[in-house]
Amino acid sequence: MPLDARIFVAGHRGLVGSAIVRALERQGYRNVLTRTRAELDLRSEPDVDDFFSSERPEYVYLAAAKVGGIWANNTYPVDFIQENLEIELNVIRAAHEHGVKKLLFLGSSCIYPRLAPQPIKEEYLLTGPLEPTNQPYAIAKIAGIELVNSYRRQYGAHFISAMPTNLYGPGDNFDLETSHVLAALLRKTHEAKVNGSPTVQVWGTGNPRREFLHVDDLAEASLFLLDHYDDAVPINVGIGEDISIRELAELIKNVVGYQGDLVFDPRKPDGMPRKLLDVNRIRALGWSARIPLRTGIEQTYEWFVQNMA
Ligand SMILES: NC(=O)C1=CN([C@@H]2O[C@H](COP(=O)(O)OP(=O)(O)OC[C@H]3O[C@@H](n4cnc5c(N)ncnc54)[C@H](OP(=O)(O)O)[C@@H]3O)[C@@H](O)[C@H]2O)C=CC1
Numbered sequence: 312m313p314l315d316a317r318i319f320v321a322g323h324r325g326l327v328g329s330a331i332v333r334a335l336e337r338q339g340y341r342n343v344l345t346r347t348r349a350e351l352d353l354r355s356e357p358d359v360d361d362f363f364s365s366e367r368p369e370y371v372y373l374a375a376a377k378v379g380g381i382w383a384n385n386t387y388p389v390d391f392i393q394e395n396l397e398i399e400l401n402v403i404r405a406a407h408e409h410g411v412k413k414l415l416f417l418g419s420s421c422i423y424p425r426l427a428p429q430p431i432k433e434e435y436l437l438t439g440p441l442e443p444t445n446q447p448y449a450i451a452k453i454a455g456i457e458l459v460n461s462y463r464r465q466y467g468a469h470f471i472s473a474m475p476t477n478l479y480g481p482g483d484n485f486d487l488e489t490s491h492v493l494a495a496l497l498r499k500t501h502e503a504k505v506n507g508s509p510t511v512q513v514w515g516t517g518n519p520r521r522e523f524l525h526v527d528d529l530a531e532a533s534l535f536l537l538d539h540y541d542d543a544v545p546i547n548v549g550i551g552e553d554i555s556i557r558e559l560a561e562l563i564k565n566v567v568g569y570q571g572d573l574v575f576d577p578r579k580p581d582g583m584p585r586k587l588l589d590v591n592r593i594r595a596l597g598w599s600a601r602i603p604l605r606t607g608i609e610q611t612y613e614w615f616v617q618n619m620a
């Protein structure tokens with residue numbers, strides 16, 4: 312992408328979108344287009360069309376979506392399937408109709424079968440049943456991949472899809488109901504330390520395993536893929552290692568400096584037993600994650616204390 316290219320980052324105030332804007336600015340891009348949801352609701356087809364027609368973006372990062380952790384996904388299935396389908400249909404269609412040169416659609420590792428062999432290769436998509444707690448969201452994301460590939464096949468569009476693993480970092484959602492595990496445990500553990508509480512509640516058994524990628528790594532990967540990838544296969548983006556939720560909770564205790572105990576609540580869902588991406592495809596292109604988990608958690612905790620606590 313030339314440095315004066317007109318680049319639309321959809322979802323620029325979110326965890327991922329804000330990191331992509333930071334990465335673009337670091338690399339010297341000076342024409343980054345953004346709109347808040349209040350300024351442009353991406354669920355509205357005519358408004359999306361007007362925006363593309365007046366602003367004429369040349370490149371698009373589609374990082375706007377209805378996003379949430381296991382509880383939110385399980386509790387608001389209509390919102391997760393409907394809003395995501397609407398956003399994908401409007402933005403991807405408008406990008407094609409208004410001549411966007413390249414678009415990156417962000418999916419999620421939850422598109423893969425619940426019991427997929429580990430680490431999960433891109434070709435395992437649609438080879439088995441999905442995890443029920445996030446099936447509506449996963450199906451919306453799979454529809455997004457198919458839409459991207461249909462535009463590639465029917466019109467030769469240079470649209471691509473990336474599948475990030477679980478993300479964390481500055482700007483994450485720290486709401487205890489709707490957040491993902493890492494942000495939730497950072498906040499709970501910090502509050503337990505400050506309030507002198509003897510225990511921290513951890514949902515589920517602690518046995519599920521997850522892979523955590525720092526959002527600044529994902530942002531670098533997103534820029535890299537726009538320049539170096541043009542294929543129908545939705546490419547995995549991860550760090551290549553996973554840990555159990557119990558190990559994550561212990562690591563967070565250590566970073567926060569909390570001396571109390573962890574209490575597991577098996578009445579809460581575990582979700583997918585394991586979700587570790589095979590990242591050989593993106594590594595072969597020349598990109599690897601750089602931020603180690605402990606360093607990333609320390610930096611995110613510092614951000615949380617300065618901005619949210
Ligand atoms: N977080 C994670 O662990 C993972 C995320 N991903 C993917 O990355 C992408 C971004 O996720 P993340 O940054 O975490 O999500 P966030 O919830 O942090 O941000 C989502 C962004 O989308 C915007 N948005 C949502 N609905 C609309 C709408 N109707 N119109 C306009 N803007 C809208 C929000 O705008 P506003 O701020 O104005 O509300 C917000 O800026 C998603 O596609 C997600 O699937 C993939 C794997 C893991």
Ligand SMILES: C[C@H]1O[C@H](OP(=O)(O)OP(=O)(O)OC[C@H]2O[C@@H](n3cnc4c(=O)[nH]c(N)nc43)[C@H](O)[C@@H]2O)[C@@H](O)[C@@H](O)C1=O
Nearest residue numbers: 380381384419421445490491492495513514515580581582
């Ligand atoms: C990114 C991904 O995010 C979601 O899938 P998930 O990986 O299951 O998400 P999660 O981060 O919410 O939980 C991971 C694990 O952690 C446990 N856990 C413990 N204690 C807390 C806790 O306090 N909060 C949360 N949220 N989880 C907790 C929790 O019970 C589960 O076993 C999907 O919605 C999916 O759509 C998606 O794409």
